[in-house]
Amino acid sequence: MSKAIVDAVQKHPAPEGLKYIYGTAGFRTKADVLDSVLTRVGLVAALRSRSLKGKWIGVMITASHNPPEDNGVKLVEPLGNMLQEEWEVLSTDMANKANGDEVLQYYNEIASKYKIDLDAPARVVVARDTRASGARLLGCVQDGLKAAGAEVKDYGFLTTPQLHYMVRCLNTEGTKDAYGTPSEKGYYEKFGAAFKTALKGKRPQGSLTIDCANGVGGPKLVELIKYLPPKEEALEIHVVNDNVIKPESLNVDCGADFVKTNQRAPPSSKTGPGDRCCSLDGDADRVVFYFKDQANVFRLLDGDRIATLVASFLGDQVRLAGLADSIKIGVVQTAYANGAATQYVEQHLKLKVDCTPTGVKHLHHAAEKLDIGVYFEANGHGTVIFSADTLDTIAKYEPKNPGQAEALSVLRACIDLINQSVGDALSDALLVEVVLAHKSWTTQEWLSTYTDLPNRLLKVLVSDRTIFKTTDAERRLTSPEGLQKQIDVEVSKVRQGRSFARASGTEDAVRVYAEAATKAEAEDLARKVAELVKQAGSS
Numbered sequence: 001m002s003k004a005i006v007d008a009v010q011k012h013p014a015p016e017g018l019k020y021i022y023g024t025a026g027f028r029t030k031a032d033v034l035d036s037v038l039t040r041v042g043l044v045a046a047l048r049s050r051s052l053k054g055k056w057i058g059v060m061i062t063a064s065h066n067p068p069e070d071n072g073v074k075l076v077e078p079l080g081n082m083l084q085e086e087w088e089v090l091s092t093d094m095a096n097k098a099n100g101d102e103v104l105q106y107y108n109e110i111a112s113k114y115k116i117d118l119d120a121p122a123r124v125v126v127a128r129d130t131r132a133s134g135a136r137l138l139g140c141v142q143d144g145l146k147a148a149g150a151e152v153k154d155y156g157f158l159t160t161p162q163l164h165y166m167v168r169c170l171n172t173e174g175t176k177d178a179y180g181t182p183s184e185k186g187y188y189e190k191f192g193a194a195f196k197t198a199l200k201g202k203r204p205q206g207s208l209t210i211d212c213a214n215g216v217g218g219p220k221l222v223e224l225i226k227y228l229p230p231k232e233e234a235l236e237i238h239v240v241n242d243n244v245i246k247p248e249s250l251n252v253d254c255g256a257d258f259v260k261t262n263q264r265a266p267p268s269s270k271t272g273p274g275d276r277c278c279s280l281d282g283d284a285d286r287v288v289f290y291f292k293d294q295a296n297v298f299r300l301l302d303g304d305r306i307a308t309l310v311a312s313f314l315g316d317q318v319r320l321a322g323l324a325d326s327i328k329i330g331v332v333q334t335a336y337a338n339g340a341a342t343q344y345v346e347q348h349l350k351l352k353v354d355c356t357p358t359g360v361k362h363l364h365h366a367a368e369k370l371d372i373g374v375y376f377e378a379n380g381h382g383t384v385i386f387s388a389d390t391l392d393t394i395a396k397y398e399p400k401n402p403g404q405a406e407a408l409s410v411l412r413a414c415i416d417l418i419n420q421s422v423g424d425a426l427s428d429a430l431l432v433e434v435v436l437a438h439k440s441w442t443t444q445e446w447l448s449t450y451t452d453l454p455n456r457l458l459k460v461l462v463s464d465r466t467i468f469k470t471t472d473a474e475r476r477l478t479s480p481e482g483l484q485k486q487i488d489v490e491v492s493k494v495r496q497g498r499s500f501a502r503a504s505g506t507e508d509a510v511r512v513y514a515e516a517a518t519k520a521e522a523e524d525l526a527r528k529v530a531e532l533v534k535q536a537g538s539s
């Protein structure tokens with residue numbers, strides 16, 4: 001095995017001078033320099049699986065929101081969660097080893113540090129999105145996996161959440177926690193059936209147009225639709241931007257990132273006032289909803305809105321089922337959540353809100369501590385997870401009357417409809433439809449639950465983003481010295497002001513967020529803080 005590892009690594013030499021970081025979600029950068037990292041990632045994945053005595057680990061080749069010429073890789077733990085932080089550090093170190101001998105030495109060091117039996121089986125599931133570089137990068141991962149003697153299951157093209165689903169299914173097969181059949185068909189059957197049950201014969205108003213960002217979500221959605229109840233009985237879905245023949249059209253003038261960042265519908269959109277739309281990102285792990293109101297003004301219903309909608313619905317069902325005393329719901333957000341959303345959850349829904357650093361892995365871990373944890377990033381990444389005790393309570397509870405029985409059965413169907421391994425745009429979109437159908441709400445009614453504070457997100461290019469260090473779930477800077485005080489002064493000058501700056505974990509930049517009572521104040525605050533960041537970054 002040692003020679004094979006050295007050979008595989010030498011086949012994909014590391015570019016000189018580049019430093020790779022396992023960031024907010026995996027490694028991401030220009031696709032043309034990723035080969036060496038991917039081979040090393042294959043080795044780390046094999047080690048991780050062996051450290052868990054042959055449990056399946058996932059490797060997904062994707063970079064959800066960057067341009068098509070970028071790419072990246074995410075590693076998936078046995079239950080479909082993101083890679084553990086400890087292993088992110090190991091991956092980073094491995095990714096930055098220069099040559100075959102160094103890599104082999106580090107491989108053996110990890111094995112001895114974690115007492116890994118190198119003869120234990122290593123099992124790894126791989127898949128990719130539709131970026132042109134995916135095939136080549138997958139080859140690099142395979143070289144690493146093969147050299148390490150891993151058993152590999154290649155699912156070809158999948159959405160990121162489908163890959164997470166497969167990993168969870170494979171590791172729970174035949175146990176009491178069996179999550180589903182580890183095949184694409186199994187995925188469609190599970191979520192299709194749950195959608196039908198959860199609707200309980202109710203129908204969402206109007207149709208739903210789904211923009212697939214010209215990414216892998218397009219063909220997968222088309223397939224999923226075949227497993228949904230017929231449109232005459234349930235939901236009519238229009239699929240748009242599902243061209244995967246031209247990988248370079250990925251995310252171009254469409255997709256969740258375009259819609260959220262530009263606060264407008266894709267220019268190709270043909271929908272009229274009131275029509276409900278949503279956009280997926282390139283690997284279908286996030287979704288945002290939107291519509292044009294009667295005055296033809298674009299209205300966004302982002303991850304914060306999905307979280308509040310779903311939390312309020314699940315709260316109602318838990319209450320109606322008679323379980324309010326034994327099951328508590330909480331919402332997990334990041335600092336990018338709109339202040340109005342946080343206030344709505346705390347004061348109107350009377351639920352607890354936790355704030356974590358950016359990245360679904362952080363939200364997921366915080367949500368795991370709750371009975372029902374609803375977690376979403378403002379940009380639409382997120383899901384709901386139910387603790388083992390909560391699942392048990394809901395499974396065993398004997399309803400006392402037909403009302404309780406009805407709510408209980410809705411809750412059970414929602415558990416099946418929600419991808420519990422990771423945020424899943426397809427499953428989330430169906431969940432939103434179920435909630436709107438039950439509430440008999442239009443998007444306008446959903447929107448009118450609260451009013452967002454005007455906000456602005458800016459990106460500042462600096463020479464070294466690593467000097468920007470934060471605390472308090474990234475809401476305050478501890479370095480560079482004195483910068484936070486300057487930001488505080490600017491924030492205090494505007495009404496309902498809030499602003500923070502943090503280094504991006506996916507791009508070479510510092511992100512600045514600001515919100516305030518009016519659009520002008522929010523814009524002004526963002527600009528001033530960005531200027532402060534720029535100065536601090538260049539001194």
Ligand SMILES: CC(=O)N[C@H]1[C@@H](OP(=O)(O)O)O[C@H](CO)[C@@H](O)[C@@H]1O
Binds near residue numbers: 065358359377504511
């Ligand atoms: C403000 C923002 O949208 N940040 C995004 C972005 O992370 P950054 O670390 O901010 O680059 O990419 C992440 C991965 O897709 C996503 O989880 C996160 O929400």
